[in-house]
Amino acid sequence: xxxxxxxxxxxxxxxxxxxxxxxxxxxxxxxxxxxxxxxxxxxxxxxxxxxxxxxxxxxxxxxxxxxxxxxxxxxxxxxxxxxxxxxxxxxxxxxxxxxxxxxxxxxxxxxxxxxxxxxxxxxxxxxxxxxxxxxxxxxxxxxxxxxxxxxxxxxxxxxxxxxxxxxxxxxxxxxxxxxxxxxxxxxxxxxxxxxxxxxxxxxxxxxxxxxxxxxxxxxxxxxxxxxxxxxxxxxxxxxxxxxxxxxxxxxxxxxxxxxxxxxxxxxxxxxxxxxxxxxxxxxxxxxxxxxxxxxxxxxxxxxxxxxxxxxxxxxxxxxxxxxxxxxxxxxxxxxxxxxxxxxxxxxxxxxxxxxxxxxxxxxxxxxxxxxxxxx
DNA sequence: AAATCGGGGCT
DNA sequence: AGCCCAGATTT
Numbered sequence: 001x002x003x004x005x006x007x008x009x010x011x012x013x014x015x016x017x018x019x020x021x022x023x024x025x026x027x028x029x030x031x032x033x034x035x036x037x038x039x040x041x042x043x044x045x046x047x048x049x050x051x052x053x054x055x056x057x058x059x060x061x062x063x064x065x066x067x068x069x070x071x072x073x074x075x076x077x078x079x080x081x082x083x084x085x086x087x088x089x090x091x092x093x094x095x096x097x098x099x100x101x102x103x104x105x106x107x108x109x110x111x112x113x114x115x116x117x118x119x120x121x122x123x124x125x126x127x128x129x130x131x132x133x134x135x136x137x138x139x140x141x142x143x144x145x146x147x148x149x150x151x152x153x154x155x156x157x158x159x160x161x162x163x164x165x166x167x168x169x170x171x172x173x174x175x176x177x178x179x180x181x182x183x184x185x186x187x188x189x190x191x192x193x194x195x196x197x198x199x200x201x202x203x204x205x206x207x208x209x210x211x212x213x214x215x216x217x218x219x220x221x222x223x224x225x226x227x228x229x230x231x232x233x234x235x236x237x238x239x240x241x242x243x244x245x246x247x248x249x250x251x252x253x254x255x256x257x258x259x260x261x262x263x264x265x266x267x268x269x270x271x272x273x274x275x276x277x278x279x280x281x282x283x284x285x286x287x288x289x290x291x292x293x294x295x296x297x298x299x300x301x302x303x304x305x306x307x308x309x310x311x312x313x314x315x316x317x318x319x320x321x322x323x324x325x326x327x328x329x330x331x332x333x334x335x336x337x338x339x340x341x342x343x344x345x346x347x348x349x350x351x352x353x354x355x356x357x358x359x360x361x362x363x364x365x366x367x368x369x370x371x372x373x374x375x
Numbered sequence: 376a377a378a379t380c381g382g383g384g385c386t
Numbered sequence: 387a388g389c390c391c392a393g394a395t396t397t
Contacts, residue, residue, distance in 0.1 A: 072392040079383060079391090113381025116395075150394045170392040190376075217392060226390065227386070257388080286380070326387095327381060 001205035004180070004236050005212055009205075011235035012215035015222075020077070021084050022068035023214075024058040060210075062136040062161040063094045066124075069153045069160075070117050077221065083112050095134055098125035106289050115288050120148025138162055151197075159204075159213040167201040168213055169193075172220025177203075178252035179224065179242035186253045262331040264322075266303050268294040270310060270341040271317075277310075277341065286327065298335045313342045 017023075067087060071080045087108050091097040097105065102122050109118035124146045128136060136157075137143055143154040155166035174187055177199045185192045205212050223230045229248050237243040242251050270277035270293075278291040296306040307314050320336040 069392065074380090074391055074393055075382080076384065076391050111382075113383085114393085116380065117393090120394085148394065152393065156392065168392075171390075172392065188376080213392095221392085255389085284379095288380080325381095327379095329379065 001207070002203045004203050004239055005205040007235045007239075008215040008219065009208055009211055012211050012218065016211070016215055016218050017222075020068075021081055022061075022064040024060045060161050062157065063097075064088065065161040066136065066149075066157050067121070069156050070121055070148055071112065073117060073153065074114060075112065079112075083109070094125050094128060094136070097122065098129045102289065103291075110290065115290060116283075117148055119283065119289055123147045124149070136161070138164070140164075140166060156213065159209045161210075163208075163210045165204060165206045165209050167197070167204040168217075169197055169200045170217065172217045172224070173200055175226065175252055176216060176220050176224045179229075179248055180236065180240045182241040182245070182247060182251055184253065186255050188255060260326070260330050262333065264298040264333040264335065266296050266298040266306075266335045266337055267292075268296065268303070268306055268310075268337055268339055270294065270314065270339050272341045286332075293336075298333070303337065307339060311341050314339050316340075 064084075068080065068084055071084055071087075090108050091100060091105070100122070102119060105122045106115060106118050109115060112118075127146060128134060132142075137146075138158065140154060140158060143149055143157060144151065146154075149157070152169045155168045156170070158164040158166040159168060174196055177183065177196055178187070181199065183192060183195065187193050187196060203216075219234070219236075223234050227249075231237050231240070231243050231248065234240070234243070242248045277294070279294060281287050281290050281292050283289050294306060294310065296302045307316070316337060317340045318338040320338065322333050322335045325332045325334060
């Protein structure tokens with residue numbers, strides 16, 4: 001294996017993270033938990049020279065690995081932990097996830113963002129129950145074909161879950177390799193991406209692949225950070241071009257910046273007797289599939305038209321302060337309007353549902369409006 | 376190749 | 387205020 005890989009594995013045994021909720025925990029073989037067979041995993045650590053009381057790593061729960069990998073897409077570890085624990089509490093098994101309603105899944109996802117991830121997660125659970133009898137597929141092409149799983153996530157699942165020799169290329173690996181090789185150009189460019197994949201696959205070892213995969217991510221998360229990398233503690237600084245030339249800050253190259261446009265909308269909050277009207281948003285677009293207030297353009301004509309269309313007797317009760325919410329690609333100015341509504345044909349949900357029920361998605365907006373109104 | 380899709384943490 | 391994060395999908 002490459003020198004980089006062997007050095008990372010040595011470092012991982014001393015400083016790698018082993019306590020994340022989706023990682024298998026160390027347990028005694030007497031505890032009855034399943035363990036790797038020798039053909040599944042070449043285990044080189046955690047063994048005692050004396051037989052019997054050896055500690056072995058428990059077999060990873062692939063459902064947990066998969067769920068965590070999806071949650072961790074563009075989302076930091078500290079943010080994911082609480083969502084992960086709540087999610088597996090509600091859906092302890094892949095089977096229970098497949099049997100749940102999409103709204104129930106989205107409710108557990110609310111606040112995490114990128115809601116297509118949750119819808120694809122649910123789709124994939126159903127596919128695995130139907131096509132693979134509930135067993136997560138172990139063929140790369142089959143994993144890659146599942147909704148919401150791209151090349152890197154497929155590699156991570158097979159490497160971490162089954163110790164297969166599959167490479168990953170997440171933000172950590174990109175940053176580490178960009179620095180080690182002082183790669184020119186931003187990795188939005190396909191040529192740079194291609195080279196990064198080549199390097200990632202070259203360094204991924206055929207033994208202890210799970211540990212290596214965790215190791216290079218841990219290195220990126222704890223030492224080779226975006227700003228102020230701790231090179232004095234780095235196990236591969238001797239083979240790092242950026243360390244040699246002290247050019248760490250230049251890699252990876254900064255992404256060319258783009259200006260974010262601004263948009264404005266009104267959110268119509270129809271209330272009646274302490275109940276709030278919500279409607280399900282289309283899967284396409286922002287907050288896809290979540291429950292939300294009625295949205296329309298923020299001008300008098302559109303607002304009046306939307307109100308009358310919903311209930312001819314409705315009247316505006318209060319204009320709440322406009323607040324700004326920024327997405328990855330634009331600023332959104334939201335104008336919340338409280339409206340007294342008398343229609344009985346509307347779909348109302350008691351406020352309790354906002355906390356405990358399906359339409360959780362709105363909670364984010366509510367808290368923001370409350371926050372904004374207090375200012 | 377570029378746009379779309381979030382929310383939170385860090386500087 | 388800007389950038390980034392265990393990216394994938396669509397256009």
